[in-house]
Amino acid sequence: MTTVxxxxxxxxxxxxxxxxxxxxxxxxxxxxxxxxxCNALWTSFHNKKLLSLKPPKFIGLQNxxxxxxxxxxxxxxxxxxxxxxxxxxxxxxxxxxxxxxIASRTRxxxxxxxxxxxPAILSSVVxxxxxxxxxxxxxxxxxxxxxxxxxxxxxxxxxxDSTMVQISTMLVYIWKTVGYYTILFVTGIGKIPASVIExxxxxxxxxWQRLTRITMPLLKPTMALVSVMIFIGSLKxxxxxxxxxxxxxxxxxxxxxxxNIYNTALYEQNLGRASVMSLLLFAxxxxxxxxxxxxxxxxxxx
Amino acid sequence: MEAKxxxxxxxxxxxxxxxxxxxxxxxxxxxxxxxxxxxxxxLGASLMPGSDVTSIPYRWIPEKPLWSNFLNAMxxxxxxxxxxxxxxxxxxxxxxxxxxSVFLASFTGYGLAKFKFRGRGIVxxxxxxxxxxxxxxxxxxLYLTAVKLGxxxxxxxxxxxxxxxxxxVFLMRQYLLGFPDELLDAARIDGCSELRIYRSVVxxxxxxxxxxxxxxxxxxxxxxLLWPLLITQSEELKTIPSYIVxxxxxxxxxxxxxxxxxxxxxxxxxxxxxxMSKYFLQGAGVYSGSKS
Numbered sequence: 001m002t003t004v005x006x007x008x009x010x011x012x013x014x015x016x017x018x019x020x021x022x023x024x025x026x027x028x029x030x031x032x033x034x035x036x037x038c039n040a041l042w043t044s045f046h047n048k049k050l051l052s053l054k055p056p057k058f059i060g061l062q063n064x065x066x067x068x069x070x071x072x073x074x075x076x077x078x079x080x081x082x083x084x085x086x087x088x089x090x091x092x093x094x095x096x097x098x099x100x101x102i103a104s105r106t107r108x109x110x111x112x113x114x115x116x117x118x119p120a121i122l123s124s125v126v127x128x129x130x131x132x133x134x135x136x137x138x139x140x141x142x143x144x145x146x147x148x149x150x151x152x153x154x155x156x157x158x159x160x161d162s163t164m165v166q167i168s169t170m171l172v173y174i175w176k177t178v179g180y181y182t183i184l185f186v187t188g189i190g191k192i193p194a195s196v197i198e199x200x201x202x203x204x205x206x207x208w209q210r211l212t213r214i215t216m217p218l219l220k221p222t223m224a225l226v227s228v229m230i231f232i233g234s235l236k237x238x239x240x241x242x243x244x245x246x247x248x249x250x251x252x253x254x255x256x257x258x259x260n261i262y263n264t265a266l267y268e269q270n271l272g273r274a275s276v277m278s279l280l281l282f283a284x285x286x287x288x289x290x291x292x293x294x295x296x297x298x299x300x301x302x
Numbered sequence: 303m304e305a306k307x308x309x310x311x312x313x314x315x316x317x318x319x320x321x322x323x324x325x326x327x328x329x330x331x332x333x334x335x336x337x338x339x340x341x342x343x344x345l346g347a348s349l350m351p352g353s354d355v356t357s358i359p360y361r362w363i364p365e366k367p368l369w370s371n372f373l374n375a376m377x378x379x380x381x382x383x384x385x386x387x388x389x390x391x392x393x394x395x396x397x398x399x400x401x402x403s404v405f406l407a408s409f410t411g412y413g414l415a416k417f418k419f420r421g422r423g424i425v426x427x428x429x430x431x432x433x434x435x436x437x438x439x440x441x442x443x444l445y446l447t448a449v450k451l452g453x454x455x456x457x458x459x460x461x462x463x464x465x466x467x468x469x470x471v472f473l474m475r476q477y478l479l480g481f482p483d484e485l486l487d488a489a490r491i492d493g494c495s496e497l498r499i500y501r502s503v504v505x506x507x508x509x510x511x512x513x514x515x516x517x518x519x520x521x522x523x524x525x526x527l528l529w530p531l532l533i534t535q536s537e538e539l540k541t542i543p544s545y546i547v548x549x550x551x552x553x554x555x556x557x558x559x560x561x562x563x564x565x566x567x568x569x570x571x572x573x574x575x576x577x578m579s580k581y582f583l584q585g586a587g588v589y590s591g592s593k594s
Contacts, residue, residue, distance in 0.1 A: 021414075024406055026429075112330050119337050125547060125567075129550045261438070
């Protein structure tokens with residue numbers, strides 16, 4: 001009896017070392033994640049200016065009302081939504097296609113993966129600056145498009161026209177992220193048990209049937225995961241839009257939520273409204289993340 | 303790998319196979335070209351005078367490599383060599399964050415994976431919940447917190463919010479869950495202290511996870527634009543991304559030099575990529591990899 005109790009207390013003492021190991025982490029996450037988000041909630045109900053020394057005044061839902069009734073906010077919602085929807089299908093289809101094709105190859109898989117992934121390595125600001133030069137009126141983009149369409153000398157106004165600048169930001173984003181999602185699909189396909197595919201070959205399925213009846217259905221969890229990740233990622237886009245507007249592109253068409261939050265906080269110095277927009281963005285991303293966890297979880301049954 | 307490829311393309315006639323195989327290869331090669339063309343443009347243009355970068359028709363290969371672009375890129379348009387300082391800052395921030403995130407994440411991850419203390423479930427859920435808080439949503443309150451702590455316009459301010467990440471903790475915990483308990487018990491019987499066990503048994507054997515996480519963290523900071531933009535005012539403390547934005551915003555700046563600036567910024571991460579591509583791909587696959 002006593003030895004059992006002794007053993008138990010020894011184990012309990014050892015397990016309390018767990019607290020020792022997680023304590024620094026808890027301190028960090030409380031200071032830099034939990035506290036700020038609580039603070040954001042508090043600020044959203046107060047009238048707080050960035051550099052003002054006056055104590056913030058409680059103003060209830062006024063910040064929310066102001067944000068929700070401002071056309072500027074709704075323009076940002078439109079800009080973010082357009083961006084998300086605009087990049088979703090191209091990225092999803094291209095990465096799924098490339099993923100399936102790479103998985104079907106015997107040789108050069110690694111090469112294809114690395115080549116397609118390389119844009120994702122480039123930092124987003126460098127990417128934006130390279131594309132900004134290619135989108136120059138006399139730049140490569142005009143020349144390539146005019147060359148392909150046989151229309152020499154036409155300026156597509158990539159960074160000047162309000163529709164074109166939206167397309168330009170999407171192109172940059174698609175170019176940069178397709179490789180990343182391709183790798184997720186390659187990994188997902190690699191997880192399909194070989195026995196399932198062997199069984200289908202014995203049953204006489206041809207490659208097309210195997211793709212549509214075996215691979216695709218078994219890839220559903222990965223597809224769900226990738227879809228949500230594309231949405232979350234594209235809602236967070238900032239660098240390209242910021243750099244393009246700094247280089248003189250019109251702000252309004254590409255004033256996505258993140259950019260608007262940044263400008264509202266830093267230039268208008270209105271932290272209350274910036275916090276409200278942050279929280280609305282957070283709520284949206286939280287819903288999407290919840291779906292992502294579900295999607296990732298459903299993969300465990302695979 | 304090879305056997306699987308054969309499986310996927312078997313069935314159907316030999317000719318059909320070859321045809322579909324070469325179509326697949328053609329599509330992939332075309333996609334790779336699209337992925338790589340902007341790199342070729344960046345490299346070529348970084349060695350041209352600005353007028354050649356926007357010449358019609360565009361010549362991909364510089365007539366005579368203009369190495370002075372790189373010198374001018376370093377010197378900057380004001381001749382103050384501030385880019386060098388900004389590169390140094392990026393190295394300091396990215397390296398510190400990379401090292402600290404590995405240590406803190408493995409520390410926390412080890413505690414969560416191997417000790418059954420009371421409240422463990424809540425701590426784990428809490429940290430996972432912060433993974434869902436995107437940086438973009440807390441940056442303004444985080445900025446206020448940092449200002450309160452007196453971190454504005456300091457290295458500490460650039461670094462501290464990224465000392466570790468919930469994702470890193472998750473990664474390390476998943477990895478260490480599979481770590482054999484027998485090894486830990488053996489070390490305990492040998493009289494090792496818990497800290498010593500962490501250092502010389504656990505951390506030393508967590509190589510792949512450590513490398514993956516270190517690279518992810520380094521890249522994340524090398525790429526970070528938003529936070530340095532908020533927290534720093536003086537040019538001496540800015541990092542590479544904000545310098546690039548400032549340089550690109552100047553419409554009179556020479557395009558060739560601008561691309562040289564970009565090449566310099568891209569170089570370190572690409573050196574990492576070519577030497578440690580395995581960990582890059584692992585890092586990318588972590589999401590779908592965490593499922594199994």
